[in-house]
Amino acid sequence: MYGGGNSFEDVYDKELKHEDPEQLAEFEARIERGEKIESTDWMPELYRTQLIRMIEQHAHSEIIGSLPEGTWITRAPGFKRKLALMAKVQDEVGHAQLLYAAAETLGKSREDMITDLINGKSKYSNIFNYPAFTWADSCFISWLVDAGAIVNQIANSKGSYAPYCRALERICAEEAFHLKYGHHCVIHLATGSPVQRQMMQEAVNRWWKPMVHFFGPPDKDSVHTRILMKWKVKMASNDECRNQFFDMYVPKIWELGLEIPDPNLKKDPETGIWNYSDPDWSEFKRVINGDGPCNKERLAVRRIAEERGLWVRQALKSPKATYTTPLA
Numbered sequence: 001m002y003g004g005g006n007s008f009e010d011v012y013d014k015e016l017k018h019e020d021p022e023q024l025a026e027f028e029a030r031i032e033r034g035e036k037i038e039s040t041d042w043m044p045e046l047y048r049t050q051l052i053r054m055i056e057q058h059a060h061s062e063i064i065g066s067l068p069e070g071t072w073i074t075r076a077p078g079f080k081r082k083l084a085l086m087a088k089v090q091d092e093v094g095h096a097q098l099l100y101a102a103a104e105t106l107g108k109s110r111e112d113m114i115t116d117l118i119n120g121k122s123k124y125s126n127i128f129n130y131p132a133f134t135w136a137d138s139c140f141i142s143w144l145v146d147a148g149a150i151v152n153q154i155a156n157s158k159g160s161y162a163p164y165c166r167a168l169e170r171i172c173a174e175e176a177f178h179l180k181y182g183h184h185c186v187i188h189l190a191t192g193s194p195v196q197r198q199m200m201q202e203a204v205n206r207w208w209k210p211m212v213h214f215f216g217p218p219d220k221d222s223v224h225t226r227i228l229m230k231w232k233v234k235m236a237s238n239d240e241c242r243n244q245f246f247d248m249y250v251p252k253i254w255e256l257g258l259e260i261p262d263p264n265l266k267k268d269p270e271t272g273i274w275n276y277s278d279p280d281w282s283e284f285k286r287v288i289n290g291d292g293p294c295n296k297e298r299l300a301v302r303r304i305a306e307e308r309g310l311w312v313r314q315a316l317k318s319p320k321a322t323y324t325t326p327l328a
């Protein structure tokens with residue numbers, strides 16, 4: 001949106017010049033006062049389209065994010081782990097339902113959102129385009145990817161758009177359980193046999209870079225942060241969330257005797273800011289634009305699910321018609 005020599009103010013004025021100045025001023029005053037916006041309230045078109053983009057991407061991330069862990073349900077080590085992982089994966093899919101419902105309040109249909117996902121038009125979180133080779137990879141996701149998600153979601157649950165905030169509050173309550181489950185799994189491996197410790201360390205090595213990417217590009221390169229923070233959709237910037245994650249979880253990872261594959265990762269005691277090595281932002285760009293290790297596979301799975309579920313959706317709409325299932 002910005003860039004090409006245009007200042008934020010120029011772009012802001014251009015994007016909003018069609019709006020009624022009085023309505024816009026009243027809307028921004030409401031946000032400034034900390035009031036919540038409901039779907040039936042007046043909002044500038046840019047607020048609507050930005051929210052649809054962000055909530056839709058979040059919903060897709062939940063549904064696609066259930067895939068790498070989902071493949072470990074049948075191979076989970078033991079009955080209790082299997083039960084807990086199954087419940088977690090179901091929760092993630094439930095989060096997608098809550099988020100699609102929140103995005104629908106802004107006028108985009110669920111069918112259109114799913115079509116944009118499987119056609120590669122909408123984005124979803126970079127991190128779910130990496131493979132979960134081992135059980136330890138699934139443990140990393142359950143603990144640390146969920147931890148990163150909670151940092152972001154707790155901040156944004158205090159934001160301005162009420163339906164999104166309500167969804168985030170429910171999601172965070174469930175994520176708190178995921179976090180405990182994931183932490184328990186990682187502790188078990190990190191304090192287990194040498195083979196288990198090695199497996200956990202290799203998972204940390206594989207996932208650290210995508211984890212740093214997970215919070216989005218550095219603030220100086222972020223396209224949407226400024227307008228989203230002005231309108232209190234994002235309540236913390238990408239760098240603020242990343243720094244909070246480092247603050248809360250790096251010491252916990254080190255405490256378990258695991259190494260983080262970044263020799264420059266260090267907190268500046270004066271500023272409280274963590275320094276870290278360049279995590280190769282060109283890889284991030286490639287992955288979010290469709291060229292990661294698993295992008296094609298992830299979308300293919302969603303496409304098959306859509307095709308196989310079509311007759312169910314049709315039957316729900318017209319219960320008296322006759323349908324042939326693709327599996328018949």
Ligand code: BYC
Nearest residue numbers: 058061062065092124125126149214216222223224225288
């Ligand atoms: N991955 O201007 P920026 C979970 C894109 S699921 C992919 O900083 P913004 C879980 C961005 O969309 C929870 N794309 O964007 C599930 C934009 O592209 P477009 C996932 C990314 O919106 C199952 C461009 O880069 N959490 O935890 O201000 C199992 C420029 O970025 C990413 C959420 O979805 C990324 N990581 O800030 C286990 C949170 N980062 O749209 C766990 C909701 C950036 O212009 N989303 N891009 O083409 C957000 O909070 C914000 O959208 C972001 C990005 C912080 C992610």
